[in-house]
Amino acid sequence: MATVIDGKAVGDAILEEIRAEVAAKAATDASYQAPGLAVVLVGDRKDSATYVRMKKKACEKVGIRTVSVTLPADVTDAALLAQIDALNADSSVHGILVQLPLPAHLNEEVVLNRIVPAKDVDGLHPMNVASLAIKSKLPYIVACTPAGCLELLDRYGIELEGKKAVVLGRSRIVGVPMSLLLLARNATVTICHSKSKDLEAIVREADVLIACCGQAQMVKGSWLKPGAAVIDVGINAIDDATKKAGYRLVGDVAYDEAKEVAGAITPVPGGVGPMTIAMLLKNTLIAQQRAHI
C-alpha cells in the first residue's frame, strides 16, 4: 500500500510559514506594506469563480492583500490589457493572476505576455518559462502547480536524480514546466501525450509519474511500476448519484487501484490542488521581496 502524500497538510504548513513571515515583518517594521495579489476574473464560469474564491480566502489567512478585478465575459482584449497595464504600474500590487481559461474571443497569449514578468506569480510569461528551459541563474518565477508537485516530492524525500520521470501531458501551465523542473533536478524525463504510441508501456517505465492529461482515471493501477511515486494533477468531475452535488472529483489516475501498486501517491482532492494555491501565495511573497531589492 502506497504512502498517501498529503497535499492539504503540506499546503497548510506552507501557508503557516508565509503567515508567520508576513506577521514578523509587520511587527518589526511600522512602514511594512503587506504583499498584494491582484486576481483578474473574466466572465462567470462557476469553476473559475470557485478557484478565485479559494485563492482569496487563502490570501486572507496569511495576510496577503487581494485586489479583485472582475470583468464581463464580453470584455475586449483592449479593455483587459488596459487593466493589466494599470496593475503593472501599481506598486502596491506585487503579483497579478489572470484566471484561466479566458473566454474564447480573447487572445490568451497576448494577455499573459502583457503581465510584467516580475509580477507574473503564475509563472506563465514566456520569459519565466524560458528561464526554466535554459536553467537561468536569474530570478524567475516557477508556475504554481509544477512548483507544488516538486515541493511534495521533496518534502516526502522522493529522489529525482537519475530516476526515470514520466510526464503525461504537455500543457503550458503544467506539463511543459514540470518536465523542465524535473530535468533541472537531473531526472531522465519523458514527456508523453494523447498522440504518443503505447502510453501504458511508457508509463510503466516511470519511477516518478506526473499525470496531467486531464482525462478522468485514465492511468490504471496495472500501468504502474510497483513502488512508483505518482503525482496526480488531474481534477475531473464525474457523475456520482450517491453525492449530494451529483458529482465527485477524481484525478487522472484510478486511485483505488493505483494505491495498491504505487510507493507513494497524491489523492484528489487533497493532493496537488491545495499546493497550487500555497505556491501562488509563496510566489506573491517572493515577488514582493524582490520588488524591494
Ligand SMILES: Nc1nc(=O)c2c([nH]1)NC[C@@H]1CN(c3ccc(C(=O)N[C@@H](CCC(=O)O)C(=O)O)cc3)C=[N+]21
Ligand atoms: N491562471 C491560473 N492559475 C491557476 O493556478 C489556475 C487557473 N488559472 N485556472 C484553473 C486551475 C485550477 N486550479 C486549482 C487550484 C486549486 C485547487 C484545489 O485546491 N482543489 C481542492 C479541491 C477543491 C474542491 O473541492 O473543489 C483539492 O484538490 O483538494 C484546484 C484547482 C488552479 N488553476
